[in-house]
Amino acid sequence: MGTSVFYLVAFLSIFFSLMVIFAKNPVHSVLYLIVTFFTFTVHYILLNAQFLAVVNFIVYMGAIMVLFLFVLMLLNLNKENEPLKSGLVKVVGIVAGCCLVVTLIGSLKATAVSDPLVLQNPNLGLVKNLGKELFGPFMLPFELSSILLLTAMVGAVLLTKKEKV
Amino acid sequence: MEPLTSKKKILIQKPLNFAERMYLPALGKGLAITISHFFKKEATIRYPEVQREMSINWRGMHSLKRDENGKERCTACGLCALSCPAEAITMIAAERKPEEKDLYREEKYAAVYEINMLRCIFCGLCEEACPKEAIYLDGPIVPSDYLRKDFIYGKDKLVEEPLVKK
Amino acid sequence: MDISFVIEKFVLVAIIFGISLVIAMYSTYAERKVAAFLQDRLGPDRAGPFGILQPLADGLKMFMKEEIIPTHANKWLFMVGPGLAMLTACIGTAVIPWGSPITTAAGRIIPLQVTDINVGVLYIFGVVSLSVYGVMIGGWASNNKYSLLSAIRAASQNISYEVAMGLSIIALLLVTNTMSLKEIVEMQHGWHWNVLYQPLGFLLFIICAFAETNRAPFDLPECETELIGGYHTEYSSMKLGFYLFAEYINMFVSSAVMATLYFGGYNYPGMDWVLTQVGPVIAPLIGTAVLFAKIFAFIFFFMWVRWTIPRFRYDQLMHLGWKVLIPIAIANVIVTGIVIAIVEKF
Numbered sequence: 091m092g093t094s095v096f097y098l099v100a101f102l103s104i105f106f107s108l109m110v111i112f113a114k115n116p117v118h119s120v121l122y123l124i125v126t127f128f129t130f131t132v133h134y135i136l137l138n139a140q141f142l143a144v145v146n147f148i149v150y151m152g153a154i155m156v157l158f159l160f161v162l163m164l165l166n167l168n169k170e171n172e173p174l175k176s177g178l179v180k181v182v183g184i185v186a187g188c189c190l191v192v193t194l195i196g197s198l199k200a201t202a203v204s205d206p207l208v209l210q211n212p213n214l215g216l217v218k219n220l221g222k223e224l225f226g227p228f229m230l231p232f233e234l235s236s237i238l239l240l241t242a243m244v245g246a247v248l249l250t251k252k253e254k255v
Numbered sequence: 256m257e258p259l260t261s262k263k264k265i266l267i268q269k270p271l272n273f274a275e276r277m278y279l280p281a282l283g284k285g286l287a288i289t290i291s292h293f294f295k296k297e298a299t300i301r302y303p304e305v306q307r308e309m310s311i312n313w314r315g316m317h318s319l320k321r322d323e324n325g326k327e328r329c330t331a332c333g334l335c336a337l338s339c340p341a342e343a344i345t346m347i348a349a350e351r352k353p354e355e356k357d358l359y360r361e362e363k364y365a366a367v368y369e370i371n372m373l374r375c376i377f378c379g380l381c382e383e384a385c386p387k388e389a390i391y392l393d394g395p396i397v398p399s400d401y402l403r404k405d406f407i408y409g410k411d412k413l414v415e416e417p418l419v420k421k
Numbered sequence: 422m423d424i425s426f427v428i429e430k431f432v433l434v435a436i437i438f439g440i441s442l443v444i445a446m447y448s449t450y451a452e453r454k455v456a457a458f459l460q461d462r463l464g465p466d467r468a469g470p471f472g473i474l475q476p477l478a479d480g481l482k483m484f485m486k487e488e489i490i491p492t493h494a495n496k497w498l499f500m501v502g503p504g505l506a507m508l509t510a511c512i513g514t515a516v517i518p519w520g521s522p523i524t525t526a527a528g529r530i531i532p533l534q535v536t537d538i539n540v541g542v543l544y545i546f547g548v549v550s551l552s553v554y555g556v557m558i559g560g561w562a563s564n565n566k567y568s569l570l571s572a573i574r575a576a577s578q579n580i581s582y583e584v585a586m587g588l589s590i591i592a593l594l595l596v597t598n599t600m601s602l603k604e605i606v607e608m609q610h611g612w613h614w615n616v617l618y619q620p621l622g623f624l625l626f627i628i629c630a631f632a633e634t635n636r637a638p639f640d641l642p643e644c645e646t647e648l649i650g651g652y653h654t655e656y657s658s659m660k661l662g663f664y665l666f667a668e669y670i671n672m673f674v675s676s677a678v679m680a681t682l683y684f685g686g687y688n689y690p691g692m693d694w695v696l697t698q699v700g701p702v703i704a705p706l707i708g709t710a711v712l713f714a715k716i717f718a719f720i721f722f723f724m725w726v727r728w729t730i731p732r733f734r735y736d737q738l739m740h741l742g743w744k745v746l747i748p749i750a751i752a753n754v755i756v757t758g759i760v761i762a763i764v765e766k767f
Contacts, residue, residue, distance in 0.1 A: 121498075121558070124554075140538060140540050144540045144543040144544055144547055145543070147547040147550075148546055148547040148550050151547075151550070152547055152549075153583065156553055156554070156576050156579065156580055157576075159557055159561075160573060160577060163557070163572060163573055163576075282729075285729045285730060286725060289459045289728060289729040290459075290725065292459050297458070298461045298462070299461075299462050299463040
């Protein structure tokens with residue numbers, strides 16, 4: 091049963107992520123992206139990673155996508171007033187896309203089909219275990235990433251204050 | 256500019272102190288005021304069931320009075336219509352027949368007596384003008400209606416109920 | 422997973438859903454009554470005794486109204502909006518423990534909680550953060566400038582206050598050491614309510630709860646003087662009803678969350694003595710009644726505040742959220758952490 095649920099949800103994630111690209115209206119794109127993130131949440135739950143699932147729920151669906159939607163609504167982009175791309179941009183786009191496809195195919199060929207990943211501890215995704223893992227062996231990278239985020243935040247604040255300096 | 260009076264009061268706006276800047280004490284005070292109103296008696300009067308007492312010089316709908324024997328007092332002299340500043344009153348006089356002696360007090364009476372309640376301003380001048388004490392503005396508020404013609408009140412609505420015979 | 426388990430859960434979900442709808446319905450009535458009493462008026466008293474049938478009359482009116490979808494509105498999203506608002510409002514009730522488990526005569530233990538996930542607090546938080554989508558999608562799909570402005574306001578307000586709310590919850594989690602709502606409630610047995618240990622955290626949480634449910638004084642997304650009707654300007658009939666309903670369900674859910682997290686849920690002083698007096702079947706029901714009494718008290722508080730405090734200006738709202746609540750919340754987390762470390766040391 092778990093596998094069939096996985097295939098259904100995986101199909102939905104791919105379907106909705108394709109819809110993100112193909113939707114003409116940017117707001118629709120963002121809404122499809124939200125649904126895609128929701129399917130990711132379901133994936134996490136299937137992997138018994140409750141904490142990650144809920145954090146994905148809160149941070150991506152609840153905060154970041156709201157901001158995306160916010161900006162798009164504020165700009166009020168419509169397909170009518172979208173500027174037409176010039177021919178050169180289209181050519182560059184096609185070349186870049188083809189390069190990406192080639193790279194993907196190459197990397198897919200290189201990877202061998204591995205055995206299904208077996209977790210040593212199936213309850214790793216629960217809050218307590220994850221916390222111990224993060225603040226035990228992965229203490230330094232975890233704290234470093236928080237410093238990285240802090241730098242980004244300070245930078246953003248500095249950019250807004252630029253005129254006054 | 257030179258102040259015109261010496262009553263000018265200079266207000267000094269002090270910067271808010273810490274408690275005021277916290278906003279919470281003021282908020283608590285506000286909540287206390289509203290909750291005190293929660294237990295106060297409500298000012299509402301449930302109108303159709305309970306009616307508010309009117310003041311003694313209240314002037315409402317007109318009524319044409321009868322005398323102590325139940326006869327109509329009005330003699331159709333027309334003084335009320337004459338005094339009316341809004342020209343709301345019209346009447347047609349008629350002569351009393353011998354068999355109608357119990358209905359009307361004087362020999363002349365108002366066969367038709369109409370007040371247009373849309374014109375009436377309830378000034379009470381008709382009441383003052385009447386030599387026979389036949390019209391008083393002692394009724395309730397004139398009720399609303401849908402058609403203009405329904406606001407012309409005839410004798411059917413104006414004359415007060417006959418006295419009940421003992 | 423036996424069949425009785427499924428039936429049990431299904432019945433519980435149905436009951437909770439029904440109760441939250443009825444409470445939302447009567448919240449509209451209570452709001453009008455409370456507003457009236459606070460303003461020395463009577464409030465609705467014509468439909469039935471004391472106007473008790475007023476919500477039914479209102480509901481009937483909503484159903485009978487003409488359904489209008491503006492020509493230039495995005496029809497599909499216009500319809501999704503109210504449904505989403507309702508959905509996100511209702512799913513929050515899933516993790517709240519409504520009472521201590523009931524032991525039936527057959528020895529079966531029925532927990533009065535739909536599901537006890539070990540990240541319950543975060544789940545509530547996630548649902549709250551999703552609740553803005555109904556407003557945003559509806560406001561955008563209406564294709565009306567006022568609705569759009571309202572949607573944008575709602576989005577930025579929710580994001581700003583989510584941060585402070587999350588930080589106030591972190592301080593609470595430091596105290597409780599668990600994220601499961603069931604365990605949090607059980608820790609507050611008797612009178613050991615979390616509000617006694619986290620008074621500042623509770624204050625922050627309740628302020629954020631007002632902001633997240635778009636209630637006065639933070640009801641900027643629907644402030645009439647500036648934005649006509651706000652995000653539901655273009656809505657009519659039952660779609661409008663859904664939006665109004667969702668607001669009251671949100672209020673109910675956040676009252677339940679506050680009662681659970683900070684005010685001991687179904688615990689009350691002297692509950693052990695009551696248990697010995699009335700037996701293990703009645704005692705949980707009394708606990709549930711106590712929980713609902715707390716919830717109603719919070720709902721009353723929501724209404725009381727609405728009719729006392731005027732609406733914030735938008736810049737004041739942002740100032741309060743970012744420059745006041747967040748620093749206080751961070752300080753609260755740090756102080757709580759230090760105190761806990763000291764207590765554990767000695």
